[in-house]
Amino acid sequence: MFKFRFILAASLAAVVLSCSGGNEYGYKIKDNKIVYNTPPRPADQQSMLGFACDPIENVRVGFIGLGMRGPGAVERFCYLEDATIVALCDLYPERVEDAQKILDSHGVPRAAEYSGEDGYKELCAREDIDLVYLAVPWQLHTPIAVYAMEHGKHVAIEVPAATSIEECWALVNTSERTRKHCMMLENCCYDFFELTCLNMIQQGLFGEIVHAEGSYCHNLDPYWDRYQGDWRMIYNREHHGDVYPTHGIGPICQDLNIHRGDKMDILVSMDSGAFKGQETADARYGKGTYTYANGDNTSTLIRTRKGKTLLVEHGVVTPRPYSRMYQVTGTEGFANKYPNEGLALGGEPLKDVDVEDLDAEEYMSDAARDALMEAYQHPITREGGLAEKAKEVGGHGGMDFIMDYRLIYCLHNGLPLDQDVYDAAEWSSLVELTEVSINHGSMPVVMPDFTRGEWNKIDGLTFALKK
Numbered sequence: 001m002f003k004f005r006f007i008l009a010a011s012l013a014a015v016v017l018s019c020s021g022g023n024e025y026g027y028k029i030k031d032n033k034i035v036y037n038t039p040p041r042p043a044d045q046q047s048m049l050g051f052a053c054d055p056i057e058n059v060r061v062g063f064i065g066l067g068m069r070g071p072g073a074v075e076r077f078c079y080l081e082d083a084t085i086v087a088l089c090d091l092y093p094e095r096v097e098d099a100q101k102i103l104d105s106h107g108v109p110r111a112a113e114y115s116g117e118d119g120y121k122e123l124c125a126r127e128d129i130d131l132v133y134l135a136v137p138w139q140l141h142t143p144i145a146v147y148a149m150e151h152g153k154h155v156a157i158e159v160p161a162a163t164s165i166e167e168c169w170a171l172v173n174t175s176e177r178t179r180k181h182c183m184m185l186e187n188c189c190y191d192f193f194e195l196t197c198l199n200m201i202q203q204g205l206f207g208e209i210v211h212a213e214g215s216y217c218h219n220l221d222p223y224w225d226r227y228q229g230d231w232r233m234i235y236n237r238e239h240h241g242d243v244y245p246t247h248g249i250g251p252i253c254q255d256l257n258i259h260r261g262d263k264m265d266i267l268v269s270m271d272s273g274a275f276k277g278q279e280t281a282d283a284r285y286g287k288g289t290y291t292y293a294n295g296d297n298t299s300t301l302i303r304t305r306k307g308k309t310l311l312v313e314h315g316v317v318t319p320r321p322y323s324r325m326y327q328v329t330g331t332e333g334f335a336n337k338y339p340n341e342g343l344a345l346g347g348e349p350l351k352d353v354d355v356e357d358l359d360a361e362e363y364m365s366d367a368a369r370d371a372l373m374e375a376y377q378h379p380i381t382r383e384g385g386l387a388e389k390a391k392e393v394g395g396h397g398g399m400d401f402i403m404d405y406r407l408i409y410c411l412h413n414g415l416p417l418d419q420d421v422y423d424a425a426e427w428s429s430l431v432e433l434t435e436v437s438i439n440h441g442s443m444p445v446v447m448p449d450f451t452r453g454e455w456n457k458i459d460g461l462t463f464a465l466k467k
């Protein structure tokens with residue numbers, strides 16, 4: 001944990017609170033703002049912006065973490081022609097065996113098996129693995145990902161990729177030094193509505209996007225008992241802040257070209273009390289055993305360098321309908337995903353689509369929305385019938401398969417990945433930044449720049465397609 005050190009200088013108007021703890025990636029408080037350090041890039045590292053590795057004919061994959069999430073990925077990879085499942089690893093050998101049965105059911109050869117706390121090290125030592133795919137508890141994401149990159153592997157990490165700013169920098173620095181991809185598996189960026197809206201935004205239908213909202217509001221009551229070693233409840237119990245921000249922030253950062261022309265600059269976070277959270281902890285561990293930290297609802301506002309605003313929300317304990325909100329407000333139109341997918345456009349649609357007169361003060365009819373969605377389907381989901389295949393294979397309605405397909409497609413064709421290590425760091429950084437803001441009475445946080453000054457170097461987000 002950080003060690004706080006006050007530096008009081010009577011001659012300075014501002015009070016500077018230095019929070020170093022020997023950590024060069026810490027923050028100080030200056031003029032009532034929390035300001036994170038961005039240390040210079042070490043000489044043996046290069047930027048990973050736009051990075052592509054040589055094409056990999058067949059991507060050999062090792063899976064680590066086969067609990068609730070991992071086996072679904074194993075199953076999806078059975079459908080990917082340009083990938084081979086080489087190794088499976090979990091703490092528990094019986095979970096590895098269950099995953100082997102998935103391979104059996106698809107007529108795919110069994111994979112090498114690893115188990116125990118350090119089994120992942122043996123997996124990473126193998127020379128015949130190109131990509132390590134991680135679905136372990138949050139606390140292990142960065143340590144295992146760094147280990148895998150150090151052993152010459154590209155990594156794909158479940159969300160969030162990191163739980164602290166120090167870990168975010170560890171991912172960036174290791175990826176830059178080893179020249180290995182480090183992609184966070186932010187699947188919500190691949191849902192059909194989000195992808196189509198992204199395409200519409202890039203083609204100008206919404207005008208300039210001025211505000212966007214995203215959330216993860218999901219009552220996890222049916223799941224708490226199922227996380228291995230209680231890792232998720234422990235994390236929520238011990239931390240304020242938006243501990244699971246990436247489903248909310250990911251798609252809207254793509255819409256706003258974050259680190260591809262704009263930068264998240266200032267963040268302010270506020271949480272409610274832990275009313276239901278404390279009740280849940282009391283019921284689980286006995287009244288008063290633990291003080292539950294995480295607010296029942298956490299709201300975070302971010303302003304970008306170009307003057308756009310984002311609102312991100314998190315809530316996992318109250319009984320309420322699921323909402324992974326995705327909402328964009330532009331100068332010419334509006335899109336909203338939960339509870340119903342709706343579009344409202346003031347301008348004329350660019351493509352030749354037969355819709356009624358548009359009036360942005362009301363949602364257009366479902367028929368008009370569907371016609372526009374069809375006309376603006378994102379090119380990556382048209383490629384090779386991917387949309388249809390994804391719906392057949394499944395995984396949150398298909399978006400998980402699109403994500404895995406794109407990851408392998410880009411590696412196979414030697415293309416830059418859709419999400420880079422800076423996305424992983426920026427989106428995951430909210431875990432610590434929101435907590436620090438809340439712990440200082442919702443003080444504004446000047447967000448770190450993981451690209452080290454290069455956030456304006458790339459002009460807009462592109463999903464690479466082979467020529």
Ligand SMILES: NC(=O)c1ccc[n+]([C@@H]2O[C@H](COP(=O)([O-])OP(=O)(O)OC[C@H]3O[C@@H](n4cnc5c(N)ncnc54)[C@H](O)[C@@H]3O)[C@@H](O)[C@H]2O)c1
Binds near residue numbers: 118120
């Ligand atoms: N993107 C999504 O939609 C989505 C959905 C669910 C979960 N997730 C993410 O997936 C990850 C896993 O979540 P989950 O719900 O499957 O949790 P889980 O507890 O069910 O699974 C974690 C697995 O990791 C294994 N593990 C723990 N330590 C290990 C070690 N040292 N080596 C190898 N394996 C180890 C556990 O035995 C367990 O099987 C989390 O990061 C979570 O946020 C993402």
